[in-house]
Amino acid sequence: MSEPLVFAYPGRLETSTGGYAYDRRLIECLTALGRPVVPLGLGDGFPSPSAAQMEAAEAKLDALADNSLVMIDGLAFGVMDRWAARSADRLRLVALVHHPLALETGLSETEQVRFRQVERKALSHVRHIVVTSPATARGLVAHYGVDEEKITVALPGTERATVAKGNNTPPHILCVGTLTRRKGHDVLLRALERIRDLPWRATIIGSRDLDPVTTSELEMLRHQLKLTDRVTLTGERADVRQAMAGADIFALASRYEGYGMVFAEALSQGLPIVACHAGAIPDVVPQSAGLLVAVDDVEAFAAALRRLLAFPLERRKFADAAFVAGLNLPGWPDTAAIVSSALNRVS
Numbered sequence: 001m002s003e004p005l006v007f008a009y010p011g012r013l014e015t016s017t018g019g020y021a022y023d024r025r026l027i028e029c030l031t032a033l034g035r036p037v038v039p040l041g042l043g044d045g046f047p048s049p050s051a052a053q054m055e056a057a058e059a060k061l062d063a064l065a066d067n068s069l070v071m072i073d074g075l076a077f078g079v080m081d082r083w084a085a086r087s088a089d090r091l092r093l094v095a096l097v098h099h100p101l102a103l104e105t106g107l108s109e110t111e112q113v114r115f116r117q118v119e120r121k122a123l124s125h126v127r128h129i130v131v132t133s134p135a136t137a138r139g140l141v142a143h144y145g146v147d148e149e150k151i152t153v154a155l156p157g158t159e160r161a162t163v164a165k166g167n168n169t170p171p172h173i174l175c176v177g178t179l180t181r182r183k184g185h186d187v188l189l190r191a192l193e194r195i196r197d198l199p200w201r202a203t204i205i206g207s208r209d210l211d212p213v214t215t216s217e218l219e220m221l222r223h224q225l226k227l228t229d230r231v232t233l234t235g236e237r238a239d240v241r242q243a244m245a246g247a248d249i250f251a252l253a254s255r256y257e258g259y260g261m262v263f264a265e266a267l268s269q270g271l272p273i274v275a276c277h278a279g280a281i282p283d284v285v286p287q288s289a290g291l292l293v294a295v296d297d298v299e300a301f302a303a304a305l306r307r308l309l310a311f312p313l314e315r316r317k318f319a320d321a322a323f324v325a326g327l328n329l330p331g332w333p334d335t336a337a338i339v340s341s342a343l344n345r346v347s
Contacts, residue, residue, distance in 0.1 A: 002035035005069050005343060008061065010046035010076035013039065016207050016236050017178055018261040019098040022132060022156050023073060026096075029157075029336030035343070040064075046076040047101050047115070058083045066090050069346060071130070074098055074119075081121035088125040092346050095126045099136055099258025099279065100144070105182035120144045127346050130154050130339055132259040133280035152342035157332030158264040162245035164271050166319050170199035171309055174247035174271070176240055176262045177204075177254065179233070180211040184253030184276065184296070185218050191253070191302035193225040198309050202231045202251075205240060244269045249308050249315070255295050257281050268326030272318035274304045288321035 009023055027037045040060060045053035057076065061083065064070065067090070074097040077084070084093060102115040123129060123144055129151050131137045137153050140146040173192070177183035185204060192202055208215040222231055237243065240262075244250070250266035251274040257263070263284045266273055273290030275281050282292060291307065293300035308315045 002033070002340060002344065003069055004036040004038060005030065005071055006038045006040050006064060008040040008042050008070060008072040008076065010042045010057075010073060011044055013041070015210075017210075018156070018259070019073070019075065021261060022098065023096070025157060025332045026336060026339060029332045030340055032333070033336055033340055035340055042072075042076050047079050049079070054080075054083075061087065061091070064091060067092060069343065070094065071096055071343075074101070077122055077126075078115065078119035079122070081118045081125075084122045084125040088127075093126045094128045094130065094343065094346060095123055096130045097123075097136060097140065097258075098132055099256065100139060103139075103256050103258075103279070105180070105255045116143070126150070128152065128342055130342060132156055133283055135280035135283055136258050152338060154335050154338040154342075155330050156259055156261045156264065157335045158261070158268050158326065158329040159241075159332070161241040161265070161269050163323060164245050164247055164269050164319070166248045166270070166272075166316065168246070168248050170201055171248040171315075172246065173200055173202040173249045173251050173305065174243060175202065175204045175250070175252050176206060176243075177252050178206045178210050179204075179208050179215045179218055181214050182255050184255050185214075186221060187253035187296060187298055187301055188251055189218065189221050189225055189227060189231065190298045191305060192227060192231060194298070194302035195306050195309065196227075196230070198306065200230070200305075200309055202227075203243065203247075204231065204233050205235075205237050205243060206233075207236045208233070241265065241269070244271060247271060249274065249305070251275070251301075251305060253295075253301055254278055254281065257284075260284050264326070264329050267322045268329060270319050270323035270326065272308055272315055272322055274301065274308065276301075286321070286325050289318055289325045290322065291318075 042057040071094040078101040102112045250271040257279040276295045291304035
């Protein structure tokens, strides 16, 4: 049996985001590989905790035995620079970086600079870093001064699910992503308004609770654009993969993704994709499987949707290529094996 791992995470592990899904499946599959995992919740407030919340999180980590192997989710670790500086010799620290905190959409320039500075300091004290995409690895080397040899890329696993038939009348456009600014739902809604002359219906699945302000803005925009009869905002749903199986096109206008697990899931179910050149998305979505446009370019996003809607045979070609690309995606046991191997090298 492998050495035990303490896996520390902020907030609630059951939160419905790609990052938390990665954490849950990694814990599950590491355990299945024979590595005992001890989950350790660090509490709420991250990545902007109050002084009391930070103190409580640090106290939990300070209570760990000397020389413990500890992996900490970057949503919390990225702002724990002072704790990391005083704990790096006592604990064997490994950071799990889904994407750098400074790249979250909606931050002021001052906030971006602060997050970049503290995360750079925090990462300088770890013995190893696990990232979820080559794009994130490249960013840490180029902008955070991280030695490439300290990084392991462990792509998220993708589970197989029913392949979409892509024969709805009218075509069904599906979007899956938490209602936050980074996901670019405002761009999607404005793009859909520009193609209202074509037959289609659209569904946006994603939590309405993590960013209530953005949720309200999107509801208002949907009404202003007179799309209430064609676009449905469902909130969270447990049957996302079933929804993908019943769709014709997957569209998500994210302004940044550290990986983009929903894109991989869409590929695996043979859905043609419309998305943006942002973060790791071009690494996940091959040109044969989707149309990628510039971030925040509403006209280009609308044109890409129009192309797939107006030419069914071309849409089918992209769908077939998406399914082929999906066959080459790793499973969660593959992800866990890569991470476990990296952990074995942490001394």
